Amino acid sequence: MSTLKPWIKRLNPLVESLMAGLIGLVIGALIMLAFGYNPIAAYISLFSGSFGSVYSWAESLANATPLILTAMTFAIAMRGGLFNIGAEGQLYIGALAAVAVSLIDLPFPLNAVAALGAAIVAGMLWSLPVALLKLTRGVHEVISTIMFNWIAHFFAFYLIANVLTDPKRGEKTISIIESARLARILPGTSLNYGLVIALIAVAAILFLLWRTSAGFEMRASGYNQEATHYAGISLRKQVLRVFLIGGAIAGLAGAVQVMGRPPTYAVMSGLPQLMNLGFDGIGVAMIGRNHPVGIVFAAIFFGGLMVGGRIMQFSPGVPLELVRVVEGVIIITLAIPELRRLFTFFLAKFRRGA
């Protein structure tokens, strides 16, 4: 490996993500074969459905929008050496906070800004106890974030059914006021200016992590907590930063989803348009190697899988859920460090054997 040029080495993460994606698709194909489907027809349908036309590109980008944000929640924590899987719950709370702003009658630019702001604050507030429980009581964030996700789940059910209910249609909340909705970028598609908001957040996080001292401290504590501690960087501050910024971005993801996605602009009972966006964000962050730019591409890939999965379900009839199986396999594969090295190792063994 030492013979590799440095610039090729820098591409290692990309190669590994592509390999993991390939392994995921191959295992997905094997499962399809086992159940008598034609995997080639399924994948042609999947990828032409996700990236085959301007319309499908727009839909894939629209699906990628919230994933870019929830993935960054996870990625920031990983950069800081923490494992935040709480985006799911923070997203629900953010979406409902944005809806709640529509109860007040505000003029145009103010209402949209207030809805986004409310979602950000709500996401931070939902995330804060996780940080406090970790700092004061040493509760591992894996346990506390999952518990808060479930509490958010039922709290959202309560708000939809009792507080923010649409007086005419009981199965949804009131809709975001028309003037506060995010405009569509491409008429006739779901693609809206939420994508621009997500990309601004990407730029902000890039700047924060690599151009500010706060970002340097976060990344340093992710590399080596003890050394950072001795260097005089407060770990308490890192934990608070990671969870508050993460909560803000996840809350924003919920707001963007409910303010930008046609047709209802409301949270439906059972949370169908929010469910699993937080968890899928973990997968996106993994494939994007916890880098904001990588995350954008990985989110478009996942968004495409969601859109194409529906086409695949229609045409060769492979259930949509297969997509999540593929995603799971990709993540398990990416857990292996130095995946590429492992591959060349097996290849060498195979050649010697042959």
Place this chain on the structure above:
Amino acid sequence: MELAHIWGILFISLHAMVPITLAAIGETIEESAGLFNIGLEGILLLGALAGAIGAEASGSATMGLMAGIATGGLIGLLFGVLSTTLRGSQLITGVGINMFALGFVALMLTLLGAPGFHSVPRAVQVPLIPLGIGNLSPMVLVTVFLAVAVWWVLRRTQLGLWIRAVGENPAAADVAGLRVNTLRLGTAIAAGMLAGLAGAYLSVDWFGAVTKEITAGRGFIALATVVFSGLNPLLALLGGFIFGLFDGLATWISTYPAIKKIIPWQFVAMAPYIITLLVVAGAIGRVRFPKGLGVPYLRE
């Protein structure tokens, strides 16, 4: 409250205790050896599916439970190999297992003909023991027995000492001639089998059905129970019962319209998760975990 109600809540609590305690004592075994598997939730889900399919295919509830154990063991093996020989990240592998399970179970439910829900015929469910005051699942007794057995193995046998040694100080254990990765792999398989059994219990015994949401965070509550118990399987029994009690109370209250008017059902449904948080926050401080927990062992 009438006496019958108290018996009712007690039985629901005992039945709700089973999956949490089974998964928790499995996790206790592998955490003692230094492995931290947050994929329990996924293993429970896959175990529930395997249990239902196994029971129906064979016409026997016991075979269903066995299918759950086998599936759990297989996933445990996968987790074990990834986190020992391949030195993978345990947290990420766990997340991957959870996501894979969610997709795979939803996929299978669709392929079985009814998306989202599949009920297990009563004839192949675990028969309950009629006690006059209520019907008790024999799995409650199995769980108590397994908790005691695991406690005995971990605290009173040579094998238990080895397991705890590779969790506490893998390098020293290696020098002393123990095979660190083999022992860890073994505990991962055992933990997977117990979680698989817990999952099969959900479908073949307690609920008599499989859904995508059947586990409802129980795998994570089991992780919290391990923290609460401080790696003591006997306390995992108590922890499982406490969480089961609140689960049971939530189920019981949801059948009484009078109470539902005062407390909305959504708040009752939140209770087990809030209690879990409070109990874990209260338990930490007195609990000490193995030094090698979550770190892959690399021979220098």
